[in-house]
Amino acid sequence: MQTDFGIFLRRKILEKSISISKFAEEVGLSRKAVHNLLDGSVEEAKFKTLIKIADALNIHPMELISAYFRYADFACHTGTECRTSSSTTGDDIGFVKDVTFPDGDMVSINTTFVKKWLIQNTGTVHWQGRSLICIDDLLQVRHPDGTIVKHGLKSPQNHYPLPDTPPNGQIEIAITFTAPNYPSTVISHWKMIDSQGNYCFPNNAPLTCMVKVFSL
Missing domain, CATH: 1.10.260.40 (lambda repressor-like DNA-binding domains)
Structure with a gap:
């Protein structure tokens, strides 16, 4: 179908x-x-x-x-009912909402802003030693003049430790980004890993920050 x-x-x-x-x-x-x-x-x-x-x-x-x-059928945008199981029995995650800058929001060139997501531990496994990592190195973004740049959105670091979170607990994640110096639509992708560096939810759509950058 x-x-x-x-x-x-x-x-x-x-x-x-x-x-x-x-x-x-x-x-x-x-x-x-x-x-x-x-x-x-x-x-x-x-x-x-x-x-x-x-x-x-x-x-x-x-x-x-x-x-x-x-x-895509697995894409989650709103509500804790959107979740995908990990390879660990009982481990599950729910995307609650974009707290700030939902995908498609507009920012001006060179603007530094804070993107916030709210997620929930919807499983039975206590999250410990987990982090959020940027996976933008898998992407290439084309500049309007045709040149290729690796990162459209810049963040001070690509690895953010997450607080230990019990089942049913929620986490508000805040990451600072700086928009590029040219008008464009750019996106950054982030996924959760465990203390060994393995993806916790390999089949889950990543958390995204996608903004439209404009020139004043």
């Missing part, structure tokens, strides 16, 4: 006036893999794959990535 993201992707492929086979060749995927993306058979696409798709379609990576997380 075709998903909303599949419809979005198919429309972009048609706009480029190429066949699915030719598109798959340009992206470096099998024809079957592309069809799996179109019909929603892929549980979670890799960031590197999404970047390759955006490049093949000649669109900004942020347009494709934001569409993917907006339309």
Whole structure:
């Protein structure tokens, strides 16, 4: 069954006036893999794959990535009912809300701002020794002049320890970002890891900070 993201992707492929086979060749995927993306058979696409798709379609990576997380079935935006289990029995996480700067908010160039998320331990495992890490090194962002930059949003550090949190407890996470010095749409992705550096929820959509940067 075709998903909303599949419809979005198919429309972009048609706009480029190429066949699915030719598109798959340009992206470096099998024809079957592309069809799996179109019909929603892929549980979670890799960031590197999404970047390759955006490049093949000649669109900004942020347009494709934001569409993917907006339309994908696992994407969580509001409410603690949005959660994905980890590989540890009883471990679970709920996204409650964006406290500040919900995705799509506007900031001016070079602005420093604080993004806050509220999450909840919706499982039965006590969270101890956990951290939030930035995974933006998996992404490349295209500057309006065509050059490639690695980070559109900058943060003082890419690793934030989280407080120990019992089941049903909530955490408000605050991270400072600085917007780039050019108009654009930029995004930063963050995931939780345990004390050994393993992803706690590998199949969970990351926490995101996506803003539209404008020039006064």
